[in-house]
Amino acid sequence: MTGVRTAAPRVRAGLAPSTGWWSATSAVYAGSLARARVARGPLLFVATLQSIGILALLRGVLRNPDRVTTSAIVAGTTVLVVAFVALNLLAQRFGALRAARALDYYAALPIPTSAVVLGSAASYASFTVPGAVVTAVVGVAAFGLPAAHLWLVLPVIVCAGVALAGLGAVLGLAMPRAEFATVAGQLGMTAVLFLGVIPPSHLPTAVRAVRAVVPSALAIDALAAGLRGHVDVLATSWRLAVTLAMGAVALAFASRLLRRAVQQ
Amino acid sequence: MHKTYAGTGTRANDGIDLDVAPGEVFGLLGPNGAGKSTLVRQLIGLQRPDRGEIRLFGHDLVADPTTASRLVAYLAQDEPALLEMPVHLAVSTTARLRGMSRRAATSAADEVVGELGLDSVAGTTLTRLSGGQRRMACFAAALAADRPVLLLDEPTSGLDPVARRNVWRAVRRRREEHGTTVVLVTHNVLEAEAVLDRVAVLDRGRVIACDSPGRMKAAVSDDVRLDLVWREDPPTNDPVVAALAITARVDGRRWSVRLPQAEAREALDRLMSGSALLALDDFTLATPTLEDVYLALGGRDDDLERA
Secondary structure, three states: OOEEEEOOOOOOOOOOOOOOHHHHHHHHHHHHHHHHHHHHHHHHHHHHHHHHHHHHHHHHHOOOOOHHHHHHHHHHHHHHHHHHHHHHHHHHHHHHHHHOOOHHHHHOOOOOHHHHHHHHHHHHHHHOHHHHHHHHHHHHHHHOOOOOOHHHHHHHHHHHHHHHHHHHHHHHHHOOOHHHHHHHHHHHHHHHHHHHHOOHHHOOHHHHHHHHHOOOHHHHHHHHHHHOOOOOHHHHHHHHHHHHHHHHHHHHHHHHHHHHHHHO | OEEEOOOOOOEEEEOOOEEEOOOOEEEEEOOOOOOHHHHHHHHOOOOOOOEOEEEEOOEEOOOOHHHHHHOEEEEOOOOHHHOOOEHHHHHHHHHHHOOOOHHHHHHHHHHHHHHOOOHHHOOOEHHHOOHHHHHHHHHHHHHOOOOOEEEEEOOOOOOOHHHHHHHHHHHHHHHHHHOOEEEEEEOEHHHHHHHOOEEEEEEOOEEEEEEOHHHHHHHOOOEEEEEEEEOOOOOOOOHHHHHHHHHOEEEOOEEEEEEEHHHHHHHHHHHHHOHHHHHEEEEEEEOOOHHHHHHHOOOOOOOOEOO
C-alpha cells in the first residue's frame, strides 16, 4: 500500500480536543459580527434608508389607509431591513467564500459545519437590529400606529433573522457561482419586499399561497398584529415558532451544503 | 497514494509514497499542476485518496479525515475568510476555533502578533494591509494554538527579506521548543534549499525524487550551470555557440546550459577567446541548484521561482 505518513507510524501524537459546538458558534459569531461592522456598516445604512424611503413613499401615496394596511407596511419594511442583510448579504458572503475556496479555512478547523453556518447567520441577523428598530419606530410615528407592542420588533427580528439568514446561507452555498448567489440573494430580498409590504388581503389568491412559504411572512404577520394594538400571545408564539422552525430547517440544509462544498 | 479527478480524468496523485519524521521541515516542491494542492487537501482531511493511506502520528486520516484538524495547523495560499477582520481578531478567532478559551486565545494572539512584528497593525483590517503584511497576518493565524504539524502553503510568497526571516525564525522556534513537524509547499527553489531538511520533488502527480537538498544536488554534482546573457542576437555561426544552443534553455537573450564541469570550463575559455565575446554581455558559472536537480530528473521548469 502506498501513501503518506508524517512521523513514524507507531508514534501517536495526542489529538487536540475538538472545539465545542457552543464555543465554535460564539467564536464564528464574534468574528463575523466584527467583520460585518467594519465592512458592512454602510450597507446597513443603505438597507435602513431603503425601508424608510418605502415608508415615506407609501405614506405620501396612500389616502386614508386602514390600520391593517399601515401595520403590514411597517412590519414589512422592518423585516425588509433584516432580509437585506441576513438574506441578501449572507447569500453573497457564502457565495463568495465558496467561489474563492475560502470555506477550506473553516473545514481545516476542528469545528462542526453547523457552527459556521449558525454563527455567521446569527451575526448577520443581529447586525440588522439597529436598522430594523429605527425603521419600525419611524413607521409607527409616520402612520400613527400604537407603540405599546413595539417590543415585538426584537423577537420578530430574531426569528425572521434566523429564517432569512438560513435561506441566505442555502442560496449562497447552493449556487455554483458567486454571481448566481448574488442574483439569488437580490431576488430573495425582492420577494420579501413585495410579499411582505403588501398586506396579504390585497394579494391575489395564488400569490397568497406563495407568500405562505416565504420564511419571514409569519413573523411579519406577528409584528403587524402587534402594531395594530393587540397581541394574541398564542397566535404570536405560533407564528414565531413556525418561522424559527423554517429557519432551523434551512440552517441544517445549509450545513449539509457547506460540508459538500468543501469536499468537492 | 492515488487520486484521480473523476470529471477530467486528471491523475493528481499517482503513486505518492512519503514518510516525514517528527520535527522535520519537509518540503513539497514542484510547478503548478504537479499535484501539491491535492496532496495538501488530503493531508488536512478535505479529500480522500482513491487508493492508499495517510497516517498522521499513527492516526488514519482516510478512515477519519476529521482527525487532521486536531493535529495540523494549515496556512492556505490565500485566506479570504479572514479578510475584512482586524489582524488581532483574525488570529484570536482562529485560536478560539482551534479550541482555546477566549482568554487564552487573546493571550496567544498577543504573543504571535508581537513575535511576527505585527503590533503596529494589530487593529487594522487585513484588506487595508499590504500584500506582505496580509500574508504575515495569515501566517500568524496559522501559528495560533499549538499543533504538532504545521502545513504551510507558500508561506513567504510576497514577503520582503526581513519578513521572510521572521517567518523562518518563528518556524524554527516551534520546531526547537515543541518539536513541531513542518510540511512546506513551495515552488521557490532557493528557499527550499535554505530551509528544508528534506524535499520531495513532484511532477505530474508523482514523486520524482525525495532526499535532502544537499544529497540531491550531489547526485548531479558533475554538472554545473553556465548562464550567458547576450548583448545582441547570439552569433550562432560560432561553433561553440552553436554547440551550446542545442541544449540551452533560452529565456529572451538569457541562455542557461547544464554541462559537466570540464566541458563548461572549456566552452567558457573558447567563448572568452573567440569572436563571440563581443556579443556576450555577462556570464555566470554556478554549482547545481535544486532547480538543476529538478530539470535533471525530467521535471518542467515552468512556474519554479528562483527569487
